[in-house]
Amino acid sequence: xxxxxxxxxxxxxxxxxxxxxxxxxxxxxxxxxxxxxxxxxxxxxxxxxxxxxxxxxxxxxxxxxxxxxxxxxxxxxxxxxxxxxxxxxxxxxxxxxxxxxxxxx
Amino acid sequence: xxxxxxxxxxxxxxxxxxxxxxxxxxxxxxxxxxxxxxxxxxxxxxxxxxxxxxxxxxxxxxxxxxxxxxxxxxxxxxxxxxxxxxxxxxxxxxxxxxxxxxxxx
Numbered sequence: 681x682x683x684x685x686x687x688x689x690x691x692x693x694x695x696x697x698x699x700x701x702x703x704x705x706x707x708x709x710x711x712x713x714x715x716x717x718x719x720x721x722x723x724x725x726x727x728x729x730x731x732x733x734x735x736x737x738x739x740x741x742x743x744x745x746x747x748x749x750x751x752x753x754x755x756x757x758x759x760x761x762x763x764x765x766x767x768x769x770x771x772x773x774x775x776x777x778x779x780x781x782x783x784x785x
Numbered sequence: 786x787x788x789x790x791x792x793x794x795x796x797x798x799x800x801x802x803x804x805x806x807x808x809x810x811x812x813x814x815x816x817x818x819x820x821x822x823x824x825x826x827x828x829x830x831x832x833x834x835x836x837x838x839x840x841x842x843x844x845x846x847x848x849x850x851x852x853x854x855x856x857x858x859x860x861x862x863x864x865x866x867x868x869x870x871x872x873x874x875x876x877x878x879x880x881x882x883x884x885x886x887x888x889x890x
Contacts, residue, residue: 682798683798684797684798684799685795685796685797685798686795686796686798687795688793688794688795689793689794689795689796689813690790690791690792690793690794691790691791691792691794691796691811691813691823692789692790693787693788693789693790693791693823693844693845693884693886694789694825694844694845694884695809695823695824695825695882695884697825697827697882700827701806701807701809701825701827702806704800704806704809704825706796706811706823708794708796718796718798718800718811719800720799720800720802720809722802722805722806739798739799740798740799777800777802779798779799779800781798
């Protein structure tokens with residue numbers, strides 16, 4: 681099951697643009713104040729750093745990711761999630777656009 | 786006054802990607818069912834076609850636009866809007882990311 685839409689959110693209108701637009705997201709808050717974002721990573725290989733821990737949920741497309749300290753690329757597709765620790769980083773390799781929800785854990 | 790956030794929306798999680806990512810938007814519905822989108826155009830000169838009439842509202846950055854049948858480039862910055870007729874097109878020229886809300890008129 682993929683999460684196609686999310687109701688009752690307060691949406692920030694200005695986008696977050698990373699890596700010259702290879703990743704674009706829009707942030708929002710749920711009714712309870714929880715902050716999340718929806719975004720897309722376009723074909724590229726990138727390294728993202730985390731401050732807070734994150735859970736990346738795929739809603740369309742797919743990616744391969746490699747957590748810091750791992751040598752293993754794993755695939756994540758629609759409906760699948762992966763977790764990234766706080767103050768860490770991960771590599772992401774995308775060949776078809778990877779659409780995601782970023783949850784802060 | 787720019788529109789920094791919009792409350793009570795149902796957000797579609799999958800992005801709309803146009804022109805190889807030079808424009809990325811996320812669609813949503815207001816509580817009354819009105820459909821809109823928030824998006825960003827990265828530095829580029831592009832031509833967009835319209836089906837429904839649109840009102841483009843700038844929330845950050847700026848663009849220059851030229852409506853179909855016009856020879857005049859006009860600038861649109863934060864808090865400013867411009868209207869595009871249905872079944873028409875417009876050119877947009879962006880040198881700093883143009884963040885917008887697209888209202889269907």
